[in-house]
Amino acid sequence: MKKRTIVLFRRDFRLFDNPALLTAANRGAVLPVYIHDPACEGDWQPGGAAKWWLHHALADVKARLQQLGADLLIEAGETAAVLLRLVEETGANTVYWNRRYEPAVRIHDAKLEHMLQNAGMEVHTFDSHLLLAPEAVHKGKGEPYKVFSAYHKAFQKHTVPAPLPKVKQISSWTAASGLALSDLQLLPAVPWTAGMERVWTPTEAGGYERLKLFLNRKLPRYSELRDFPAISGNSSLAPYLAFGQLSPRLVHHYMMRKLPLQEKPGLQQEAESFLRQLVWREFSYHLLFHFPHTAAEPLQPSFRAFPWREDSALLDVWTKGQTGYPIVDAGMRELWETGFMHNRVRMIVASFLVKHLLIPWQQGAAWFWDTLLDADLANNTMGWQWTAGSGADAAPYFRIFNPVTQGEKFDKEGEYVRRWVPELGSMPCKYIHKPWEAPEHVLLQADVALGTTYPKPIVDHAAARVRALQAYEEMKRTASAN
Ligand SMILES: Cc1cc2nc3c(=O)[nH]c(=O)nc-3n(C[C@H](O)[C@H](O)[C@H](O)COP(=O)(O)OP(=O)(O)OC[C@H]3O[C@@H](n4cnc5c(N)ncnc54)[C@H](O)[C@@H]3O)c2cc1C
Structure with missing residues (x-):
């Protein structure tokens, strides 16, 4: 029987290190x-910004496949x-895909696999979205970790598989027509993406450019x-x-194998510090894999009793960047503007929402x-739960970021604030993070x-801090009474 494989693309829009595509291409x-x-x-369908990226990622991979003499067939509907229709129309007998690990997608994929096998199809799935599959690191008997340092230590005992080579040749057997990319209507009807277009090149090559720039110029510091x-x-690199x-x-491979780490111990340390961040990404998938309810609910059950405040007006002010904290x-x-926010600032704004405003972390996560x-269910969930204090290895609740001192420490000259809050552009450094303390003549x-x-x-x-700590005490009282 001829080997005809459908390869499903999902969140793997690349030709390099794509096990589903490479294995299928080598086989027939x-x-x-x-x-x-x-x-x-x-509940986690792509948001507005992600849809913009998805559109361009699809256009890019389609063009690259066409260069290899194949194409990307675009369809819509229930997978x-x-x-089943494509199998019928094209005579395919095998389906390959790279695994996704989000809870709803896992349930969907398990049913899909079962259904295809029942229909006589061969199905193969591959791991490629992480350094290691989310269940690969465990305490023994499959028990998950909840503390990052222990997870990291266990992770380091594993060998990260080498990436696969680029797919260079594909023979395709059918010219099914499908939909035009524009039929998916991923781009916004009212364009608000000019800032993103200015900052990002949402293609595989754009990712390589960022990686090269990072390794050559930024990694040393x-x-x-x-x-x-x-x-x-x-x-x-997060959206890529x-x-x-x-x-x-x-x-991982580029960093560990291609850089002169042996000759430069300083660079080795920097590479390890960067890889540690990638392991945080692994940890977030590990958590979501083992605790799938945490995308919506706190990992620590006591936080179910937290006295959150519903306040859509305050939430709106936060989303618009009008809180008065620069x-x-x-x-x-x-x-x-750009679809991105620096990690340090993500922690500050998230802490402000959940601790200063007492608005549920889920509402921040949704925004x-x-x-x-780079919206990513595992990383986003972990980031918000960590900040709220309800997650694994979370920040202790009493650690309430002061947005003024955080600003003064990490944006001393106010350069970042001036860039994004131009109405404060002429404030002297002394007051840029606390304009309300500036004397009248300075403001003028x-x-x-x-x-x-x-x-x-x-x-x-100060008042918000006290209120947050009181809310935490109230939560503890309610939780222990229940
Ligand atoms: C409230 C909150 C929400 C977040 N939401 C997301 C999200 O939706 N998607 C997302 O990718 N990251 C999220 N993060 C994690 C982190 O902020 C971003 O990964 C990072 O800012 C991306 O920038 P970078 O690629 O330049 O990171 P770098 O510092 O260059 O790190 C390299 C890579 O390591 C991973 N990484 C770095 N920091 C973390 C971290 N703390 N947790 C998990 N992985 C990390 C990312 O994949 C990142 O691209 C969130 C953090 C917080 C506090």
Whole structure:
């Protein structure tokens, strides 16, 4: 029997280190397919920013497949039904895909696999979205870790598989026509993506450019500079990893094998510090894999009793970057404009929402989900639960970030704030993170009218801190009474 394989593309829009595509191409004829089936993602269908990236990722991989003499067939609808139709129409007998690990997708994929096998199809799935499969690291008997340092130690005992070579040749046997990419309507009807277009090249090659730039220029000072949002000392690889345009194994391999780490111990340390961040990504998938309810509910059950406040007006002010705390507002505006926010600032704005405003972390996570280009269910869930204090290895609740001192420490000259909050552009450094303390003549000189050109703080830090700690005590009392 002729070997005709359908390869389903999902979050693996690349030709390098793509095990499903490479194995299928080595074995016989291939039909690469993307089926737009947001329902299979459950409550976490791609947000607005992610849809923009998805559109371009699809266009890119389609063009690259065409260069190899194949194409990407684009379809929409229920994956199982579309696949059965394609099998019927094209005579395919095998389906391959790279695994996804989000809870709803896992349930969907298990049913799909079963259904295809019952229909006489051969199905193979592969691991390629992480350095190691999420269940590979465990305490023994499959028990998961909840503490990062222990997970990291156990992770280091494993060998990360080498990435696979680029797919160079594909023979396809059918010219099925499918939909046009524009039929999926992934781009917004009212364009708001100019900022993203300016900052990002959402292609596999764009990912390589960022990786090369990072390794050559930024890695040597990664640990020193990664916490300063005005300096882009980090890699900004997150969206490429989220959409699978870069494989983490390839990033790992480049770093460990291609750089002169033996000759430069300093560089070795920096590479390890960067790889530690990639292991945080592994840990977040490990957690979501073992605790699938945590995308919506706290990992620590006591936090179910937390006295959150529903306040859509305050939530709105936060999303618009109008809180009156410059570092918070700068972060929220950077996010809206570019689809990205620096990690340090993510922690500050998230802490502000859940501790200063007492708004449920799930509402912040939902806003990030809609606006981040790197929206990733595992990382986003872990980031928010960590900040709220309800997650694994979370920040102790009493650690309440002071947005003024955080700003003064990590954006000393106010460069980041000036970039994203231009109405404070002329404020002297001394007051850039606390304009409400500036004397009248300073405000006048900087052309700032508090409450008019820039908001007054929506909460007082000291009072909000006390209220947050009281809420935490109340939660503990309620939880222990139940
Ligand atoms: C509230 C909150 C929400 C977040 N939501 C997301 C999200 O939706 N998607 C996402 O990819 N990251 C998320 N993060 C983690 C982190 O902020 C981003 O991964 C990082 O800012 C991406 O920038 P970078 O690629 O330059 O990171 P680098 O510092 O260059 O790190 C390299 C890679 O390591 C991984 N990584 C780095 N830090 C973390 C971390 N703390 N947790 C998990 N993985 C990490 C990412 O894949 C990143 O691309 C969130 C963090 C917080 C505090």
